[in-house]
Amino acid sequence: MKKIIVALLLFAGSFAAEAQELVWETNVTKAMAISTETKKPLLLFFTGSDWCGWCIRLQKEVLKTPEFAAWAKENVVLVELDYPRKVPQTEDIKKQNTELQMAFGIQGFPTIILANATTKEGKVNFEGIGSTGYVAGGPTAWLAVANGFLKK
Template sequence: MKKIIIVLVLLVGSFAAEAQELVWETNVTKAMATSNETKKPMLLFFTGSDWCGWCIRLQKEVLKTPEFAAWATENVILVELDYPRKTPQTDEIKKQNNELQMAFGIQGFPTIIFANAKIKDGKVNFEGIGSTGYVAGGPSAWLAVANGFLKK
């Protein structure tokens, strides 16, 4: 009987852990407001989610791991700026993402920018903290690079 209870507790726990998936904001205005409220920088993830092999690999090896989830919850506001080929997007999101791609000079995917943003005189001013992309070595290697930017 004890074994059955233990197995049930473990199963319920694993489902609860999976249910706590990270929330990636797609609206940068909302993300900026949250960033300013919480005093956490934004992690802007420029990705081609349905065609970019390195983006998919970064997601699988780092961004969808428990280590990254715990780190992200503590340290950043997550923003996904996607440039899909098959997945439909609203015109508003396409426009926003294209403007941000030009503003940051993004030429390849995946690119991750760490930034703070302030609105001054009706205009958004981004303060870049650092940028990276795919880093070999799994979550610990990627998080070491990210932490280097955030500690500056």
């Protein structure tokens, strides 16, 4: 019986480890380079990580699940654009995030934008693929929305 319990704990732990392996870039320039190299679109997650209740709920119910982790590794380059109230950020990150918030017209959190990015003559152009936020129903429901954007 102990062996079964240990095996189940190890199995469950492997899913938790997989979800934690995701890399969320905070530098959009670096994320764009990865996107170009991998030919995957950007998933831009606009969040108030330490104060926005819906952002925290989206993280818990979707973004930190094994289902999302597996999907993200195959389909997108993850970018977190955070607007915290208590966690300090560098001035460069604050400036970058503010510029992207204005460029995309973000008015509420959480907002997730799927986009392709190109640089031409030193200027960045974003081509929006789709936009969503919190979707009730866990990872299955959320991924159905995201996959709908990617299939277009």
